[in-house]
Amino acid sequence: MPRSRVFASNEFGLILLIAVFTVVFGLTTKGFLSPFNLFTLGRSAAVNIMIGLSMMAVIVTGGLNLAVGAIGVCAAMLCGYAIEGLQLHWSVSLICAVALGAGLGFINGFAVVRTGLHSFIITLATMSIFFGTMIFLTRAEAYRNLPAGFGSFGKMKILSYVSPLLIVTLAVALALAWLYRRSVLGREMLAAGARPEAAELSGIRVGQVTVLCHMLSGALAAIAALMLVARNGAAIPSMAGQLGQDWLLPAFLGPVLGGALLNGGKAPVLGTCLGAALVTLLTGGLLLLQLGEFWVQTFLGLLLLIAVFMDKARRSYLAYRNLL
Amino acid sequence: MVKSSFLSRLSRADWFGPLLAVLITVAIIRTFSPNFLSAFNIQTLLLAIAVNVLIAFSQMIIIAIGQMNLSVGAIGGLSAIAFAGMIEVWGVPAPYAAIAALLAGVACGVLNGVLISVTGISAFVITLATLSIYKGINLGITHAQPFYGVPESVKALGTAALIGPVPMLILPTLIAAAALWFLLARLPAGRFILAVGGNEHAASLSGISVRKVVILAHAISGLLAACAGILLVARLQIGQPSIGDDWLILSFAAPVIGGAVLAGGHVSVAATSLGVVIVALITQALVLFSIDPFLVQVVLGSLILAAVGINRLRQVRLASGRA
Numbered sequence: 001m002p003r004s005r006v007f008a009s010n011e012f013g014l015i016l017l018i019a020v021f022t023v024v025f026g027l028t029t030k031g032f033l034s035p036f037n038l039f040t041l042g043r044s045a046a047v048n049i050m051i052g053l054s055m056m057a058v059i060v061t062g063g064l065n066l067a068v069g070a071i072g073v074c075a076a077m078l079c080g081y082a083i084e085g086l087q088l089h090w091s092v093s094l095i096c097a098v099a100l101g102a103g104l105g106f107i108n109g110f111a112v113v114r115t116g117l118h119s120f121i122i123t124l125a126t127m128s129i130f131f132g133t134m135i136f137l138t139r140a141e142a143y144r145n146l147p148a149g150f151g152s153f154g155k156m157k158i159l160s161y162v163s164p165l166l167i168v169t170l171a172v173a174l175a176l177a178w179l180y181r182r183s184v185l186g187r188e189m190l191a192a193g194a195r196p197e198a199a200e201l202s203g204i205r206v207g208q209v210t211v212l213c214h215m216l217s218g219a220l221a222a223i224a225a226l227m228l229v230a231r232n233g234a235a236i237p238s239m240a241g242q243l244g245q246d247w248l249l250p251a252f253l254g255p256v257l258g259g260a261l262l263n264g265g266k267a268p269v270l271g272t273c274l275g276a277a278l279v280t281l282l283t284g285g286l287l288l289l290q291l292g293e294f295w296v297q298t299f300l301g302l303l304l305l306i307a308v309f310m311d312k313a314r315r316s317y318l319a320y321r322n323l324l
Numbered sequence: 325m326v327k328s329s330f331l332s333r334l335s336r337a338d339w340f341g342p343l344l345a346v347l348i349t350v351a352i353i354r355t356f357s358p359n360f361l362s363a364f365n366i367q368t369l370l371l372a373i374a375v376n377v378l379i380a381f382s383q384m385i386i387i388a389i390g391q392m393n394l395s396v397g398a399i400g401g402l403s404a405i406a407f408a409g410m411i412e413v414w415g416v417p418a419p420y421a422a423i424a425a426l427l428a429g430v431a432c433g434v435l436n437g438v439l440i441s442v443t444g445i446s447a448f449v450i451t452l453a454t455l456s457i458y459k460g461i462n463l464g465i466t467h468a469q470p471f472y473g474v475p476e477s478v479k480a481l482g483t484a485a486l487i488g489p490v491p492m493l494i495l496p497t498l499i500a501a502a503a504l505w506f507l508l509a510r511l512p513a514g515r516f517i518l519a520v521g522g523n524e525h526a527a528s529l530s531g532i533s534v535r536k537v538v539i540l541a542h543a544i545s546g547l548l549a550a551c552a553g554i555l556l557v558a559r560l561q562i563g564q565p566s567i568g569d570d571w572l573i574l575s576f577a578a579p580v581i582g583g584a585v586l587a588g589g590h591v592s593v594a595a596t597s598l599g600v601v602i603v604a605l606i607t608q609a610l611v612l613f614s615i616d617p618f619l620v621q622v623v624l625g626s627l628i629l630a631a632v633g634i635n636r637l638r639q640v641r642l643a644s645g646r647a
Contacts, residue, residue, distance in 0.1 A: 299460070
């Protein structure tokens with residue numbers, strides 16, 4: 001890659017922004033660079049990145065998954081039920097939870113492919129159905145008596161800075177990067193998202209691949225929710241807000257900042273990670289600046305707007321350069 | 325012969341299916357629960373319908389231009405707390421506060437429309453961002469605490485009856501429905517809105533300013549959402565910051581049940597209103613038969629899926645019938 005391309009890339013811009021804001025917050029607030037704060041930030045970033053990757057897995061196909069939050073909470077609650085209600089071993093419970101996430105993703109993907117409707121309306125409906133069923137089955141009660149290992153895993157510190165959750169996220173991100181860059185299946189996903197007709201003609205089963213993307217997204221959402229369970233030490237039905245809506249903004253912020261195209265065909269794993277990390281950094285910094293925690297949401301909305309404008313400007317600049 | 329063609333024409337109308345569904349639902353609920361048509365019950369139903377129809381219209385007008393507006397609830401909530409806040413904090417008389425809150429809603433809508441049409445970025449991303457901005461402003465102003473100082477005149481309006489069990493609050497909704505129908509069916513601007521939704525490129529080639537139409541539709545959407553927010557303040561008797569949080573699913577469910585095509589260009593005021601009635605009836609039935617209220621979400625989601633499925637079938641049928 002020529003040097004100018006590296007500087008023009010999204011990832012470089014995000015690294016620059018992360019560096020700048022780290023310096024700004026480090027100078028203006030007390031304790032921003034303290035080990036404890038960095039540890040908390042890393043832990044939040046781990047969850048936010050996972051949520052962003054979960055959305056990215058579907059954005060690749062040119063669709064959306066509004067049900068990420070709902071799927072995540074369903075998986076977390078199943079994990080809680082398996083441990084407390086069924087007395088299963090925690091490892092089996094974790095696998096069940098991730099499998100449920102993939103299964104719910106399969107329902108989404110199957111409905112999208114079979115009906116030919118846009119995934120927006122399908123996942124809007126299933127988000128309501130999944131969340132409603134979960135609340136009905138759990139009676140909106142949390143599972144709080146999880147094995148102590150869960151909570152201590154969430155609080156564990158490696159080298160006093162790094163949360164093990166962050167390492168889980170990095171491992172998943174690496175696996176995804178390998179999937180999209182090196183594996184046949186990943187290339188098929190990208191092709192199916194970029195040009196479904198062309199992909200179909202070249203022998204890719206677009207329907208099957210789309211369903212797989214939705215299953216991947218569901219499984220990643222489940223992992224994100226399990227990480228939240230470890231952090232909270234409990235599986236709480238309201239941990240993603242009403243219908244899981246609280247996850248929507250972080251879910252889109254990561255991929256959009258990272259340079260994913262909403263009409264599909266691009267999977268910027270590194271960009272999504274950096275985007276979600278930047279959002280976490282800004283949220284944490286703004287809270288430390290004590291500008292009022294209620295304004296943080298406004299700021300994140302503005303950030304999303306600025307990000308898409310910059311992306312738009314970048315792309316028209318590139319188009320202009322290509323024309324020359 | 326004549327009769328059958330009349331019937332087939334009737335069955336093709338958008339509002340026919342939902343109307344049939346409403347009548348059947350009412351008949352079923354009536355047989356199992358005789359209390360269903362009591363004056364009190366009808367009043368509760370109409371109160372819910374009055375507000376929800378406005379929410380559905382607010383989304384419907386955006387569906388008409390082939391876009392979506394995730395910020396409907398955030399605009400409604402911001403207008404609601406602006407209304408209650410201006411009365412309590414600044415002592416503005418209620419009518420002026422209502423007008424200012426409606427204008428705030430229009431301003432939010434115009435901002436959405438301008439951002440979408442100027443940048444050409446998808447309405448989904450823009451309204452997701454503005455949803456967060458408007459909701460953040462709401463929380464920043466209220467600190468998540470409700471305004472309790474709603475004057476008696478407004479509270480009285482929320483409980484007043486027009487005739488018998490028909491509540492006063494249904495009046496603004498009826499006016500909005502009539503105005504929207506007139507706009508979409510009779511006025512050039514309404515035809516432009518549907519034209520842009522049907523085929524944006526063709527519309528712009530035939531001399532319609534797509535940009536103006538998009539902004540107009542979003543302004544109307546903001547106005548309707550603000551109106552719904554203000555009516556909710558009158559009904560709940562307090563300015564809740566959480567107003568609008570749960571509007572998203574409903575706002576899409578009703579137009580879709582009413583046969584709106586999400587790709588744009590095809591919506592129906594009557595059918596959307598009937599969609600709201602269906603949702604209200606079923607919600608009410610769940611309560612009457614003491615079925616778990618938690619299941620309401622499941623029912624709403626299933627209704628959306630069923631409605632889009634039926635619409636899809638009907639489209640396929642119509643297309644094969646024409647061919």
